[in-house]
Amino acid sequence: MAPTLVEHVVADAGAFLKKSPLQEIGRNIYTLRDVVNEIRDKPTRRSLAVLPYQLNLKEPHPEHIHTGEYTHK
Numbered sequence: 001m002a003p004t005l006v007e008h009v010v011a012d013a014g015a016f017l018k019k020s021p022l023q024e025i026g027r028n029i030y031t032l033r034d035v036v037n038e039i040r041d042k043p044t045r046r047s048l049a050v051l052p053y054q055l056n057l058k059e060p061h062p063e064h065i066h067t068g069e070y071t072h073k
Contacts, residue, residue: 013038016048023053030056 009026013035022029036057039045048055 011035017041017044019044019047028056029053030058032059033057 003024005024006026008028008030009022011020011022011029011031015022016031016035016039036048039048
């Protein structure tokens with residue numbers, strides 16, 4: 001029986017560093033440009049250049065980004 005794929009997967013740097021088989025998890029793979037820029041080791045950078053799937057780079061709209069404030073009492 002073939003595995004059921006989810007429609008969308010959002011990947012962080014850890015997924016690429018661990019060489020996770022994201023194409024076996026979802027149909028559409030997304031990440032941020034900042035995540036790709038975060039990866040500096042040569043083997044992982046090379047593997048990003050030849051992924052067996054299309055990597056969709058997205059950026060969140062500014063209104064969807066929330067920064068929390070920490071107040072120390």
